[in-house]
Every structure is written in structure tokens, then in C-alpha cells.
Amino acid sequence: MAKKIVHSKEDVLNTEAKIKQAAQAVFMRKGYAATRTRVIAEESGINLALINYYFRSKENLFNLVMLDCMKGFIGGLKQILNREDLSLEEKLGEIVAHYLSMFKSQPDLPLFILHEIRHNPNGIVNTLGMKQTLTKSHFYQQLKAEGPPKIDPMHFLMNIIALTVFPFIASPLFKIVGDLDDANYMKMMNDRKKLIPIWMKQMLQK
Amino acid sequence: MAKKIVHSKEDVLNTEAKIKQAAQAVFMRKGYAATRTRVIAEESGINLALINYYFRSKENLFNLVMLDCMKGFIGGLKQILNREDLSLEEKLGEIVAHYLSMFKSQPDLPLFILHEIRHNPNGIVNTLGMKQTLTKSHFYQQLKAEGPPKIDPMHFLMNIIALTVFPFIASPLFKIVGDLDDANYMKMMNDRKKLIPIWMKQMLQK
DNA sequence: GTCTATAATTCGATAGAC
């Protein structure tokens, strides 16, 4: 675990970090099979042979990148779920806002992760303790404290994630159907920060 | 390899149809870049060279398959949206049931299409008249007839599709989180046939 | 650590016999 401490100057990355950064961008944009190591080399400004020197193989590099992506995807969620200063409804708003900003800078991230989960369900996903992250969270306690459940917590979880994530996954489709440009679409996504908590709270009522 | 011994349904198809059928299965399972034409040849039981004889190139074959998939995906929806014997709420139930049975036999279909839309937004999607399919449907008239909109029709559309499709896309994830086997998960999906229309109707109220 | 050159393999596509 002994690693060089990276200072806040982001322009000065070592070779290994440069490769990893570029690899994440290319893998996310093109997927594993369509990614060429030559493109990673070009975008990171390093020599092609150095990819294998630092990471042994394309597959190994991909696994490291994917692990980082999943940790980032879940880590932020975990923090919100466990904030004890927020009500259930406030947490829902925070979750939507969190993924809003995340997908704004990384629009290909959700499909990238969902594709990996589907084609390798017994891979990295299981090692992340997804289940305990949820069931041992402050959020889960709040949900149970709502009294006798008007809605199956599993359905509730599906719905909050579906309403938040899916409009980003299918954004090209909805832009066409709704005749929306990027600015108008982002405005709609911002509106959902307030709307989704309202809809979700309605599901808790009978 | 003995091929013509068993007379199953696939043997009555001509060569072109055999290739197309196998190609759809492989493309959907692996994606375009990870698909090998040799695998298509094996799974369809035909000679490798015949793929190029009938379809000129792998890319051309893919475009035909993708067009079929999208037509199937949208065609069924279009029929439901225009059924004049169903109320708004009944239509919602039919939509969920429709995609439930579709994804049961083709679990990779939604991600396959969403990936194509994202990486080629100006391709096939625009030629299908997605926008008019919706805005000129009987469903859309019913939605407007609900009176002054309590919810933006675009948000309403996003939500019904998100609640229906996303649980299938992310099924491997939810199975892990909820400790569910295939049977239990399908039971949950069946429950959503009744639940989603209820949730959607709540969104229409203030 | 970084580079050039190349090995080793795989893939899409085609030529030509039948």
C-alpha cells in the first residue's frame, strides 16, 4: 500500500496515473471490446508499451478501472444513506442531486456499470458488499421506522434508483421524443431533484 | 458436425434467415464489438463465407438486426398506446405486462438498444418516428384529457418507462441486494404489473 | 522507465473450386 503521495497539482500525474485516467475515459466511452490500447496510449500521451509494463494486460487494466468506477458509484451513495442529519425525504433529494452532478460529468458511467454487472454478475459486484451497504444504513432504519410498510422496501429501492438513473441512460431517446436540446434536458433533470422525493413520498402513503 | 439429423423449426428456415436469427442472439448477448462472425456461423450452423455472401459485411448485418430489434421494441408499444378500448390506467398495466413478457425471453434486449441509442443517436432512432408515435397516440389524447396537467407529460413518460424497464436492466444488481433467486425476482416483476399503474396514477393527482 | 520494432494471434472478408 506504500504509494507516492499525490499533491493537489492535478497536472502532474505520474505515468501510471495518466494511463489509468485515460483508460477510464476510453473504456467508459467505447466499452471493453471496442477499446484499443493504442487509443489509451494516445489519449494519455504515453508510449504503447508502457501500458503492459505497468498493468500487464488490457484486461487487468480494465478490471482496475471498473473497480474504481463501482466504488465511486456506490461510495457517494453510502455516505448519503448514512447521514443522520437528514430526513428520509431530504436523503432522496440528496441522492438525486448526487447522481445528477455525477452523470453530468460522466454521462456514460451508468450504462458502463450496468453492462458489466449484467455480463459478469458474480464478479466485482459481490465483493463490494452492496447488500449490507443498504440494510445496515441509517436510511434503511428510517424506512422501517415509517411504520408498517405501505410499500415493499425492495420496490421502493428499485423505484428511487430507476427514476433517478434511467432518464440519464435513455437521455438521447427522450431528447428526440421531447424535442429537447441539452440545456432544456438538464433543466428537466434539475426539476427532478424536487419532483422525485415528492413522488417517492406518495408511494409511502396509502 | 452433424447438422441435418434433427428436424427442428430452425431447419425449415432458409440460410439467410438462419444467419439473421443467430446474429440477433449473438449481437444481443455480446454487443457489436465483441461479436465474432465465426460464432454467428457456428450458432446458425452455416458456413462462415455465407455471412458475407448474404449480408456483405458484419456491420451491415448488425444494422439489419438492430432495426428489427427497435421495430419490435416500439411496435408493440405503439399498438397498446392506440387501443381505444382501454383506459389510461389499463394501458399502463398493459405496457408493463407487454415488456414483462418481452424481457423474460430477451433479457439483454433493453441494454442492447440503449447502448445503440447512446452511441449512435442520429442513426436508426430518428427514422422510426418515435416522437409522432407518442404525440399522435390515443394514449397522449387521454393524458391531455386528464385536465390541466398536474405533471409534465415528459416526466410522466420518463417515469412509466423507467419504472418498467430499469428493474430488468439492473436485475443482477437487485437480485444480489435483495437476496432473490430468479423465481422470486420474477414474482416481484409480476407484482409491478399492478403496482406501477397505481404509482403512476398517484403522480397525476396533486 | 521509456522507446522502437516485431512477434503471435485473431478477425473480417474474398478468391475460386464445385
Next chain:
DNA sequence: GTCTATCGAATTATAGAC
């Protein structure tokens, strides 16, 4: 229409000089 055999290009990975 279908087959065998193979080409040519592209890709990952490595050997070896510096």
C-alpha cells in the same frame, strides 16, 4: 449457393536497445 483455403489488416503483448 455452398464450401475450402487463405489473404491482409488490425490488435495485444513482448523483446531488447537506450
